[in-house]
Every structure is written in structure tokens, then in C-alpha cells.
Amino acid sequence: MSFVSVRDVFQSYGRRPILERVNVEVDEGEFISIVGASGCGKSTFLRLLLAQETPTRGTISIDGNPPAVEPNPERGVVFQRYSVFPHMTIRQNIIAGESLGQPLGRFFGKARKEARDRADTVLARIGLAHVADQYPATLSGGMQQRLAIGQALTAKPRILLLDEPFGALDPGTRLQMHDFLMELRAETNMTVFMVTHDLTEGFKLGDRVLVFDKPRWDPTDPEAFGATITYDFDARDGGIPFQRLTEETHVPIPA
Amino acid sequence: MxxxxxxxxxxxxxxxxxxxxxxxxxxxxxxxxxxxxxxxxxxxxPAPSTIFETAQRLFTEPDKRSGRILLWHDTAMSLQRLGLGVAIAATIGLGAGLLIGLFPHMRAGLAGFIAVVSMVPPLALLPILFIVFGLGELSKVVLIVIGITPFLIRDLSQRVIEIPREQIVKAETLGASSAVIALRVALPQVLPRLIQAVRLSLGPAWLFLIAAEAIASDLGLGYRIFLVRRYLAMDVILTYVIWITFLAFVIDWALRKLSVRLFPWMEEGL
Structure with a gap:
């Protein structure tokens, strides 16, 4: 049984269908890029994975658990904006990744000291140790997103959801963020879903690229049908996964 | 150019x-x-020099009959009423604002009610307050509370609703309960808004204070102004008006400074 399984999911707002018959199985540790035109249900699909919305029909389950009805610590999320808490310092934001789950949302005494030390380790890892006591508003966009990713991972989610996380960044910063994300992923072997507008980014980072589109189209009523996954590309090895196979064929090596 | x-x-x-x-x-x-x-x-x-002499007398010379410097007693009394009223209103406003802003059931039950109640002219209720609470301190404080609480509730609940949904969802994915979201995510972010809202409502608060004091009191800035009106003592009235303006300005300035001091993240964000 696969790690994340989406079975026969439909979602409609009122009478307007957004998603139709979405089925996908994802293994643990896979990086899934989700692409598609605007208004094709990518973000809706992510909200369903996040359990911010519940599907009209069908189920989404993680590791065989019953479908969630609200966002929970199984899922970590980074949005394009507003993903960090502006009223907490950088270090407090990282600590919040662990402490918000406590009854009062804080650690006390010894636990507080330990959480602080762990947060400093994380900050050193994500390269924000020098700004630990500043507030997020003073950081650049790339640093804010690094903080948001670090904060999400601190809570140790089963899957990480990224909603156009690098959409607001300049191209150079975006490339740095790609390296950063790939390093973190190599360390944690996290299952990731990333919605993106950037096809190159999708193929570069993803193991699989899911394309959302409307399989049926009524020219007189464009909203009559919803979207579904129309393509499921294998994007490993830069989108040429079988290259490796040909190189590893059993050609007898001359002695 | x-x-x-x-x-x-x-x-x-x-x-x-x-x-x-x-x-x-x-x-x-x-x-x-x-x-x-x-x-x-x-x-x-009266000539400015006359007003200045009167002001000097009011600020320094004790009253012949009671032996007290009335202006300071008036000020202390009025500020106590104002402070008490505004503090109670701010507490109610903050609590109700959080509840209405965060919990859909509260919003469904209270938002419409608050919208209607905020339309009741508080001064029209003053006679009722005098009848119910008597002519003492209570009715004056209650008038200020009734006067500015609906505004504070509406403003703060709106500020809570304006907190980006992404932040709330993020907190949920970090395992925060409703109470933790209220206390650790929403509350700290609306506190600076509370100070802003209180600054805005200080004008009406002074209005209600002076109105209540003018009608029934034996001490207070508003009472004194309306008392000396009988003797056409413009020099005293003008001194008091300038003094009240000064007090209001200082309170407003202090709240602004307090906000900058307490919420550095806010200033950096703007």
C-alpha cells in the first residue's frame, strides 16, 4: 500500500465542479511537482491534501490513517506568503514549530532551554543563525521562505506541502532555494508535494510531475467540467528516467 | 516642478x-x-494675560472653602473615571473581538447583535444609567464603557478576521489547538491594533466623560467647566479646555510610544 493515496476525489464549489475523479498513489519519499494552467485546481488539490477543505467525494489518506477533517501535524505547509509569524523573532518562529503543539503553546523551564538549543541548531543549518533575534519583516523574501520551510520541518510532518513557495522570489534566489530544498530533502527523505507555475522548476525538483487539466471542455460553458490529473510524468534524472536503464543494459564487457 | x-x-x-x-x-x-x-x-x-493669571491661580492656589487645589482633584477624578472606563472597555473589546474573529459560532451569534447595539446612541442611555446605577461613579464609568465598547469589539474582531488565513492554517499544521491559536497567534497580533483602536476611541471617551460629569457630579473637569459657566468665567473655562486638550494629547502620544516600544515587529513591518 502506498504512502499517500488519493482515491476518486471530486471537489465542487456549489454547482461548479473544480476537480473530477482524481486518483493518485504516492510512495514515501517521493517529490511530486504539480503543474497546470491557472484555475485548473492545483491549489484546490493542495488544500485538499492539507485537509483545509474536505472533498465532496472520495478520500485522501496518509499512511493508511483515516481522512483528516482539518489541518494537523501530519502535514507541513509553506505558502507563497504569510507562512511565518510576524510577531515572533526568527528563533521564536522555529521554536513555535514544536511549541504550538503544547497545551499553552509554550515550553517552560528545562524544556524551554532545550527547545532553544534545538532551534539554534536548525537556524545554523538553514543559515539564519546571524539573524536569530530579528523579526521576519527584516528578512529578504528568500530568507523568509527558508525560515518557513525550517519551521514546517521542525514539527516533523509526514508530508510537506509547498504552494508556489518560490513564486515571489527573484530568479537567482530561486535557484539558491532549489539547492537548499534538495539538500534538506536528501537529509530528511521527506515526501513533498509542490505546486508551481514554473515547468522547469517542476521537472528539476520533482520525481514525478502531475499535470492538472480539464479532460472535457464545453466551449459554450467552460465551467461545466472539472480538472483532473491528465499526465503523470516520471521526472527523475532530468526527465529522462530511462537513460540510466540503457546505460545499465547487460552488454557483455570485453575482457 | x-x-x-x-x-x-x-x-x-x-x-x-x-x-x-x-x-x-x-x-x-x-x-x-x-x-x-x-x-x-x-x-x-478675556485677554491672554488674564487667562495665564487664572491658570496660575487654578494650578497652585487651594480653594478657600475646602483648602484643596480643585484643578488637581478634578483632574485626578476625571482621569480615574476615564482610565477605568477605557480599561474595562478595552478588556471586553479584546476578549469579544478574539471570540468573534476566531470562532464562527460566536460570529454567527454576536456579530449582528453588536452591529445593532453599536447604533444605540450612548448618551440617550445616560438617564437609564443614572436611574439604574445612581448618580455615583458607577454610572459615569458605565457610560464610557457602553459608549466605546461596541466600536472596540467591531474594530478588533475585524482585525482578527484580517489575519491571513495562511497563518492560522500554518499554526494548525504545527499542532496548535484553538486556544493556542487565540493566545499565541491572534492575541499578540491584535494587541497593537487594540492600542490603535483605544487611541481612536479616546475622543468619544472624553466626550462621554464630560457629558456625564456635566449632568451629575461634584468633582471632575467636566463638572467644573459647566459649574463656572454660570458665572461666565471664560478664563477658567478656557484654562480647563486647554488643560483637557493637553491631557488628551499626552495620553495619545504615550499610547503611540507604548505601541512602538512593545511591538517592534509592527514598526519594522510597516
Whole structure:
């Protein structure tokens, strides 16, 4: 049984269908890029994975658990904006990744000291140790997103959801963020879903690229049908996964 | 160069800032001179020197009958009423604002009610307050509370609703319960808004305070103004008006400073 399984999911707002018959199985540790035109249900699909919305029909389950009805610590999320808490310092934001789950949302005494030390380790890892006591508003966009990713991972989610996380960044910063994300992923072997507008980014980072589109189209009523996954590309090895196979064929090596 | 792109230098800016005050003062002095020239016993527009002497007397000389400096007692009494009323209103406003802003059931139950209640003119309720709570301190404090609480609730609940949904969802994915989201995510972010809202509602709060004191009291800034009105004591009234304006300005300034001091993240974000 696969790690994340989406079975026969439909979602409609009122009478307007957004998603139709979405089925996908994802293994643990896979990086899934989700692409598609605007208004094709990518973000809706992510909200369903996040359990911010519940599907009209069908189920989404993680590791065989019953479908969630609200966002929970199984899922970590980074949005394009507003993903960090502006009223907490950088270090407090990282600590919040662990402490918000406590009854009062804080650690006390010894636990507080330990959480602080762990947060400093994380900050050193994500390269924000020098700004630990500043507030997020003073950081650049790339640093804010690094903080948001670090904060999400601190809570140790089963899957990480990224909603156009690098959409607001300049191209150079975006490339740095790609390296950063790939390093973190190599360390944690996290299952990731990333919605993106950037096809190159999708193929570069993803193991699989899911394309959302409307399989049926009524020219007189464009909203009559919803979207579904129309393509499921294998994007490993830069989108040429079988290259490796040909190189590893059993050609007898001359002695 | 277009006028919208021309900026005054620091000296000119200071001059322009002081100009309206100077103009008002000059206009008053001229009008007062004209009236006093016609009738030296005129009480309506006393000369600035007269007001200054009266102010000196009011601030320093004790009352002959009670032996107390009345102005300071009036000030203390009024500020106590104002502070109490505003503090109670702010507490209710913050609590209700959080509940309404965060919990859909609360919003469904209370938002409409608050919208209607905020339309009741508080001064029209003053007679009821006097009947129910008597003529003592309670009714004056209650008037201030009733007067500004609906505004505070509406403003703060709106601020809570304006917190980006992404932040709330993020907190949920970090395992925060409703209470933790209220206390650790929403509350700290609306506290600066609370100070802003209180600053805005101080004007109405003073209005309600002076109105209540004018009608039934034996001490207080509003009471004194309305008392000496009988003797046409414009010098006393003007001293009190300037003093009240000064107090209101200082409170507003202090709240602003407090906000900057307590919420550095806010300032950096703007």
C-alpha cells in the first residue's frame, strides 16, 4: 500500500465542479511537482491534501490513517506568503514549530532551554543563525521562505506541502532555494508535494510531475467540467528516467 | 516642478506646523483686544494675560472653602473615571473581538447583535444609567464603557478576521489547538491594533466623560467647566479646555510610544 493515496476525489464549489475523479498513489519519499494552467485546481488539490477543505467525494489518506477533517501535524505547509509569524523573532518562529503543539503553546523551564538549543541548531543549518533575534519583516523574501520551510520541518510532518513557495522570489534566489530544498530533502527523505507555475522548476525538483487539466471542455460553458490529473510524468534524472536503464543494459564487457 | 513633488525643508516644516497655532492665537488676541477696548469689563474673550493669571491661580492656589487645589482633584477624578472606563472597555473589546474573529459560532451569534447595539446612541442611555446605577461613579464609568465598547469589539474582531488565513492554517499544521491559536497567534497580533483602536476611541471617551460629569457630579473637569459657566468665567473655562486638550494629547502620544516600544515587529513591518 502506498504512502499517500488519493482515491476518486471530486471537489465542487456549489454547482461548479473544480476537480473530477482524481486518483493518485504516492510512495514515501517521493517529490511530486504539480503543474497546470491557472484555475485548473492545483491549489484546490493542495488544500485538499492539507485537509483545509474536505472533498465532496472520495478520500485522501496518509499512511493508511483515516481522512483528516482539518489541518494537523501530519502535514507541513509553506505558502507563497504569510507562512511565518510576524510577531515572533526568527528563533521564536522555529521554536513555535514544536511549541504550538503544547497545551499553552509554550515550553517552560528545562524544556524551554532545550527547545532553544534545538532551534539554534536548525537556524545554523538553514543559515539564519546571524539573524536569530530579528523579526521576519527584516528578512529578504528568500530568507523568509527558508525560515518557513525550517519551521514546517521542525514539527516533523509526514508530508510537506509547498504552494508556489518560490513564486515571489527573484530568479537567482530561486535557484539558491532549489539547492537548499534538495539538500534538506536528501537529509530528511521527506515526501513533498509542490505546486508551481514554473515547468522547469517542476521537472528539476520533482520525481514525478502531475499535470492538472480539464479532460472535457464545453466551449459554450467552460465551467461545466472539472480538472483532473491528465499526465503523470516520471521526472527523475532530468526527465529522462530511462537513460540510466540503457546505460545499465547487460552488454557483455570485453575482457 | 509639480506641487505634489515639492517638499518643505526642516525649518519651513516646523514653521508651517506652528503657523496654524500662531494664527489662532493672533486671531484670539485681536478679537479680545477689540472687545476689551470697547468694554474693559468684558468677560467673553478675556485677554491672554488674564487667562495665564487664572491658570496660575487654578494650578497652585487651594480653594478657600475646602483648602484643596480643585484643578488637581478634578483632574485626578476625571482621569480615574476615564482610565477605568477605557480599561474595562478595552478588556471586553479584546476578549469579544478574539471570540468573534476566531470562532464562527460566536460570529454567527454576536456579530449582528453588536452591529445593532453599536447604533444605540450612548448618551440617550445616560438617564437609564443614572436611574439604574445612581448618580455615583458607577454610572459615569458605565457610560464610557457602553459608549466605546461596541466600536472596540467591531474594530478588533475585524482585525482578527484580517489575519491571513495562511497563518492560522500554518499554526494548525504545527499542532496548535484553538486556544493556542487565540493566545499565541491572534492575541499578540491584535494587541497593537487594540492600542490603535483605544487611541481612536479616546475622543468619544472624553466626550462621554464630560457629558456625564456635566449632568451629575461634584468633582471632575467636566463638572467644573459647566459649574463656572454660570458665572461666565471664560478664563477658567478656557484654562480647563486647554488643560483637557493637553491631557488628551499626552495620553495619545504615550499610547503611540507604548505601541512602538512593545511591538517592534509592527514598526519594522510597516
Amino acid at each position: 509639480r506641487l505634489i513633488n515639492r517638499k518643505p525643508g526642516p525649518v519651513l516644516a516646523t514653521f508651517l506646523a506652528l503657523l496654524p497655532f500662531a494664527l489662532v492665537l493672533v486671531a484670539y488676541v485681536i478679537a479680545s483686544d477689540i472687545r476689551l477696548a470697547a468694554n474693559p469689563a468684558d468677560k467673553l474673550l
